Amino acid sequence: MxxxxxxxxxxxxxxxxxxxxxxxxxxxxxxxxAFGLNFERHVPEAVELPGRRVRKNDKVRCLPARGEALTAENERLWRVDSVYTEDGQRWANIVSMDETADEWSVVVDDLVVVAEFRDPIYPGLVSTGRREHGDPAKPYHAVVNAENYHALQALMFTHRAGVDVIYIDPPYNTGNNGWIYNDKYIASDDLYKHSKWLAFMERRLLLAKELLKPSGVIMVSIGDEEQPRLRLLMDQVFDSQNQVAQLAVEMSTTSGPKTTNAQQGTIVKNVEYVLIYRRSAAFDTEVRHTPLYDGIDRWDANYPLWLNDDGTTESLYDRLDAEPSVRVDIERFGLTVAFGTKAGRFVGAPTMDVLLATSEAARTFIGENLHRIGRTDTPPVSGRSVDVPAGRWVHHQTEGRDYRLMKSSSGKVWQIYTLDRNYRLSDDYVPRFGRTVIRGDLWRGFHSDMGHVSSEGGVGFANGKKPIRLIRQLVRWANNSPTAVILDFFGGSGSTAHAVAEMNAADGGERRSILVTNNELGKTDRDAARVGGNRPGDPEWEALGVYEARAVPRLNNAFSETEANAEFFTLTYEAPLRVSTNREFAKVAPFLWLRAGSRGRRIDDISSGWDVAEAYGVIADLDQSQQFLKAMEDTPSVTLAFIVTDEDRLFEAMVRQLPPLVEPVRLYEAYLRNFEIEAGRATR
Missing domain, CATH: 1.10.287 (Helix Hairpins)
Known part of the structure; x- marks a missing residue:
């Protein structure tokens, strides 16, 4: 179709x-x-490359006249047959790529180069700003302005099987504002909007899968509109046995405008979803997962015991009653038994919530004695035959674990759990120390974050922005390694990079975020810019894009506040011949640095023939191999050697002489071959 x-x-x-x-x-x-996952693999996407110099054999589109809207004619693809100069102006002869074979002569300024996703691309990176706020030896976060499919292809050279966590927040395909496919917004009434979205996502997920480590995980935020289809697609790409969870995240409450709809019987939407898939079973065995805790307001009446140091037990409520500072509040708030044999004594469990809400003294007493407050539970198998004296608790140690055991009046042995095992700082919007419960697949309370999310980072952005706390907690649960690599290739305004920078600031970690976003304009801004006579590539147009107007200022604020190191890049499209002949080394250099861990000095120039930095070395003049090898041996932190040669014999000779544990990479064969291989994926 x-x-x-x-x-x-x-x-x-x-x-x-x-x-x-x-x-x-x-x-x-x-x-x-019939519709299921038998969706159309639509014509591969295409991306316009404004600013890219027009060359012979390029694919191009003709731009509309300034101030005019796009027409069907502007969607046609043409091939540049030749480029020439006439009266000081560059012109191009172009031939249509459909069956009409029309020919035309066009001013080059009225053309824009187009890359289809079936075409190999040879990317470069141009730094647009470096931020050093902390130790320059620490790893750098990378922020890339690029079409994310091409950025993923580029990352296959630098991070194949090297990413710990991927979090993405792709377009939800709601039809409200549309999303762009082949440089056109997809409207809600497009009969193929679902299959186009699935094709769009599948291409990216296939690449994302290969970027993950065997122990890696991908987490995808999604709404009701595409959640069922996305789950089937991810079952297909990652295998259903690698599905870890589907989280329901409470992003709003039934309040405000939603109240009227709810009162009329509408079931309003309060949750969004996060689909979580692992790369393989290694995610369960090789990675530390950190539980998250939600606070609980109510007192747990199952904790009535007070443990004395001599092994005896008594009632917690009697101890509270006997504590002078607490007794004052018990009387003040009328929390005593009114009549009977216990008249005047603390009521106990039924009024604990009131006491803890009103009495600072009671809260302090509980907090200082969590290890003495307990409840009984089934004992471990090894403890059931332990000789426990009646009326006392004892320590029982087995297999490196310590248990407290006691015997009831009927002679039954019980294990004692103390309250300090579930009293801790919660992971709520406002963290608090108190009773908690381990969070499951229902993540409540993020509606509180949504009330402030538009101002996070000091830059307003109300286009589906996700709370920093949500991303921070997802990453912490999935892989709390202080050196984890976290990728977000639907980066928007930069929430993921912001969250990772905050995590490092909090615990001193050296996590690295790679954030890919683009400079796309919203539909309203795009239409207004065209009416105003602007085109993609014009400074006035680019200034309105999400990268320039949102991500850069927001992340400048975030990296400054967290004292993080970071670098901003723009992806470029290079000619393979210029790359292979070492004439574009400055644009390839950032990829080598990223592959080496984006840490330490970057080698941007090898005009001297070779150079060795803290993490890697590059040699282009093999006549200087002895000096290069000596420098590699003298730098034990080096892990990679990039060797520029077309000759197999010379490359193999260099590999044999490298220090142990140094990985050799051949330039530019490995680089160019990577993108030739990856281009084939677009035809799936």
Missing amino acids: SRLSELLRQVALKDERLAADLKRETDAHAERR
């Missing part, structure tokens, strides 16, 4: 009426079509 859509577009250029009749028939067919 996607091929039919393309043919219909071509027919419309010649006969709009015939195209409309054909479309009516195909639409009717589509409505009857």
Whole structure:
């Protein structure tokens, strides 16, 4: 059907009426079509590259005249047959890539280069700003302005099987504002909006899978609209046995405008979802997962025991009653038995919530004695035959664990759990020390974060922004390693990088975030910019994009506040011949640095023939191999050696002489081959 859509577009250029009749028939067919995961693999996406110099054999589109809207003619693809200069202006002869084979001469400034996702690309990175706020030897966060599919291809060279955690917040495909496919917004009434979205996601998820370590995990935020389809797609890409969980995250409450709808019987949406898939079973065995704790307001009446140092026990409530400072509050708030044999004594469990809410003295007493407050439970198997004296508790040690055991009046042995095992600082929006419960797949309370999320980072952005606390807690649960690599390739305004920087600031970690976002304009801004006579690539246009207007200022604030090191990059598209002949080393250099861990000095120039930094070395003049090898041996922190040569014999000779544990990488064969291989994925 996607091929039919393309043919219909071509027919419309010649006969709009015939195209409309054909479309009516195909639409009717589509409505009857059974739909599941048998979705259309639509014509591979294309991305326009404003600012990229037009070269012979490039694919291009013709831009509309300034101030005019896009038309079907502007969607046609052309191939540049030749480029020439006339009267000081650059022109191009272009040939249409459809069956019409039309030819045209166009001013180069009215063309924009297009990269289709089936085409190999040879990316470079240009630094647009470095931020050093802490120790320059610490790893750097990387922020990349790029089309994320091409960025993922580039990361296959630097981070294949090297990422610990991926978190993404892709377009929800709600139809409210649309999302862009092949440089067009997909409207809510597009009959193929679901299959286009699935094709869009599948291409990226296939690459993301290979970027994960065997112990890695991917977490994807999604709404109701695509959650069922996304789950099936991720079952297909990652295998259903690698599904870890589907979280329901409370992002709103039934209040405000939602109240009216709810009162009329509508079931309003309060949750969004996070789908979690591991790369393999190594995620369960090789990674530390950190439980998260939600605070609980009510007192647990199952903790009535007070443990004395001599092994005896008594009532916790009697001890509270006997504590002078607490007794004052018990009397003040009328928490005593009114009549009977216990008249005047503390009521106990039924009024504990009131006492703890009103008495600072009671809260202090409980907090200082958590290890003395307990409840009984089933004993361990090894403790059931232990000789426990009646009326006293004893320590029982087995297999490196310590238990407290006691015997009831009937002679039954019990284990004692103390309250300090579930009293801790909660992971709530406002953390508090108190009773907690381990969080499951329902993550409550994030509606509180949503009330402040638009101002996080000091830059307003109300386009589906996720709370920093949510991302921080997802990462902490999934992999709390202080050296984890976290990737977000739907980076938006930069929430994930902000969250990771905050985690490092809190615990001194050296986690590295890689955030990929683009400079896309929202539909309203894009339409207004066109009306104003601006085009993609114009400074006035680019200043409105999410990268320039949101991500950069927001992350500058975040990295400054957390004293994090970071570098901002823009992805470029290079000619393979210039790369292979070492004429674009400055644009390839950041990839080598990223592959070596984005730490220490970056080697940006090898005009001297070779250089060795803290993490890696590069040699282009093999006649200087002895000096290079000596420098490698003298730098024990080096892990990579990039060797520039076309000759197998010379490369192998260098590999044999490298220090142990140094990984050799051949330039530019490994680099160029990576992108030739990855281009093939776009045809799936």
